[in-house]
Amino acid sequence: MLIRKAPEFRYSQITPRDVYFNRRTFLAAGTAAIGALATSNSLFAGEKLSGVSKSPLSTDEKPTPFDLITHYNNFYEFGSDKEDPAANSGNFRTSPWTMKVEGEVGKPKVFDLDALFKIAPLEERIYRHRCVERWSMVIPWVGFPLNALLKQVEPTSKAKYVAFESYYDKKQMPKARGTGIEFPYVEGLRLDEAMHPLTLLVVGLYGEKLPNQDGAPIRLVVPWKYGFKSIKSLVRIRLVEKQPPTAWNLSAPNEYGFYSNVNPEVDHPRWSQAKERRLPELSSRNTVKFNGYGDQVAKLYTGMDLRKNY
Amino acid sequence: MATRLPSYTLEWIFARTTEGMGKVLSSKWTKVFAFLLCLVPLGLLGWRYYQQKLGANPVEKITHTTGDWTIWFLLITLSVTPLRKLLDQPKLARFRRMLGLFAFFYGSLHFTTWLWLDKGFDLIEMWQDVVKRRFITVGMLALVLMVPLAITSTAGWVRRLGFVRWQLLHRLVYFSALAGVIHYYWLVKSDVRLPLFYGGILALLMTYRLGTWMLSKSTKRHARAAPMLK
Ligand code: HEM
Numbered sequence: 026m027l028i029r030k031a032p033e034f035r036y037s038q039i040t041p042r043d044v045y046f047n048r049r050t051f052l053a054a055g056t057a058a059i060g061a062l063a064t065s066n067s068l069f070a071g072e073k074l075s076g077v078s079k080s081p082l083s084t085d086e087k088p089t090p091f092d093l094i095t096h097y098n099n100f101y102e103f104g105s106d107k108e109d110p111a112a113n114s115g116n117f118r119t120s121p122w123t124m125k126v127e128g129e130v131g132k133p134k135v136f137d138l139d140a141l142f143k144i145a146p147l148e149e150r151i152y153r154h155r156c157v158e159r160w161s162m163v164i165p166w167v168g169f170p171l172n173a174l175l176k177q178v179e180p181t182s183k184a185k186y187v188a189f190e191s192y193y194d195k196k197q198m199p200k201a202r203g204t205g206i207e208f209p210y211v212e213g214l215r216l217d218e219a220m221h222p223l224t225l226l227v228v229g230l231y232g233e234k235l236p237n238q239d240g241a242p243i244r245l246v247v248p249w250k251y252g253f254k255s256i257k258s259l260v261r262i263r264l265v266e267k268q269p270p271t272a273w274n275l276s277a278p279n280e281y282g283f284y285s286n287v288n289p290e291v292d293h294p295r296w297s298q299a300k301e302r303r304l305p306e307l308s309s310r311n312t313v314k315f316n317g318y319g320d321q322v323a324k325l326y327t328g329m330d331l332r333k334n335y
Numbered sequence: 336m337a338t339r340l341p342s343y344t345l346e347w348i349f350a351r352t353t354e355g356m357g358k359v360l361s362s363k364w365t366k367v368f369a370f371l372l373c374l375v376p377l378g379l380l381g382w383r384y385y386q387q388k389l390g391a392n393p394v395e396k397i398t399h400t401t402g403d404w405t406i407w408f409l410l411i412t413l414s415v416t417p418l419r420k421l422l423d424q425p426k427l428a429r430f431r432r433m434l435g436l437f438a439f440f441y442g443s444l445h446f447t448t449w450l451w452l453d454k455g456f457d458l459i460e461m462w463q464d465v466v467k468r469r470f471i472t473v474g475m476l477a478l479v480l481m482v483p484l485a486i487t488s489t490a491g492w493v494r495r496l497g498f499v500r501w502q503l504l505h506r507l508v509y510f511s512a513l514a515g516v517i518h519y520y521w522l523v524k525s526d527v528r529l530p531l532f533y534g535g536i537l538a539l540l541m542t543y544r545l546g547t548w549m550l551s552k553s554t555k556r557h558a559r560a561a562p563m564l565k
Binding site: 089093096097101105107108158160203204205206276277295296297302304305307308309 | 390391392393394395452453455464468469470521522523524525526527528
């Protein structure tokens, strides 16, 4: 059962579709251009995505309510409290947007906003999401496998890792300063992890375009790793030869490793990872290795000491 | 010829304000009001829980709210003496015990939240955390240090111990507050601004104490030295 509370109205319902899609002309012509700009992203988020197919890779667990997925976020660019991203990302401009894919590839590419939604057919994937802070959710993402994109750019034989970079703009993200991590936020995966069919590029949530606080317009989701690996608001993907730096590892290397696979047997130095709280439940449940995706991904790590490679 | 009215001088205004504040602070009702005010954070927390408005992670919200109020009450308690001296309001001292006990009260709620909702009253697991995780170790230390103070907070205990010994014992509160700040500093992921802010307030309050203590030492030395000069 979805206990999602429907918003009272959607701008997309009260704005004619052609006006809605030509927002820039609309804004230029508009009288209250500034006011409209300020709300341009509330116009944008919440738009229904069409042609989304269901995926057999979804869990049948009950999805976490929309309100919680959108009001309990770690997105330090907008502040370090869980309520900050929802409160501070309303005016974040996600259009126009470009995402570059470059590095050790045969065909580097730059995608604009429209192109991002057309890289591959959209699927709904309901995934478990486990944060390193011991809470978890079940989230109906909409997106496509990252490997669909990577195949298009044709990685060379030198490409061993994939480096990801988030958008960062001091002016739009004044709360980022002082949160204790470096920006732009960066992440990385080994190429085989990136090519894995479970690894997603996500553009939507609950059948609609991704809300700003959840990483609009496009983000990564790696369901068997702690949430901070799933980098938000992507502007750059680089295929590289060497293991790239990652944001939390730079901030506290003894606490956050490159792999950061969900693993109840390996404690965070300051807390145990044996249990998690499925929000909004009060009681805890046991955490499952690889967040329950071990059947699909454990083979990526055969022979590796996961205690060392945390 | 106009006579100079003393009522227009600043001194007079200060004196009247001090006197008025003194009266308010002596009132039984002010104390009742302060007591109720101290219960507001708990009341709000309970109300939000009842309204299901504690957000996605109610347990975390309860832990954080009670933890925040514990440190606040510790710092407020430690401000009583400096404020009493700076404002020349001896009656402020009447509130100190109550504020200190509220720090202990919120600290106990904070601890109970953790023990109950995080550890499920599993004492073995609790002990493992206390010895293994340094932020829990110092938090526990902060709370344990408050226990003897809460017990000996009554007038009877002041008499039994004698004021000097009682006062010495109650200096433990400095270490409790320090441990509380370190606890917070160690538990945040990366954003240390708030723990540093609390640490700053504590440093200010301790500097004041150190300053007055050194001043009083030197005046005492002068007082002792003075007769010899005669
Ligand atoms: C009496 C002294 C204590 C003080 C002043 C204190 C203060 C605090 C503060 C200010 C916070 C952070 C709240 C926030 O983030 O808004 C906190 C969190 C916490 N405290 Fe305490 N605390 C004390 C004792 C304890 C004890 C005895 C325990 C358990 C043994 C404990 C366990 C925790 C836990 C588990 C958290 C949350 C950590 C997290 O979010 O990861 N504290 N405390």
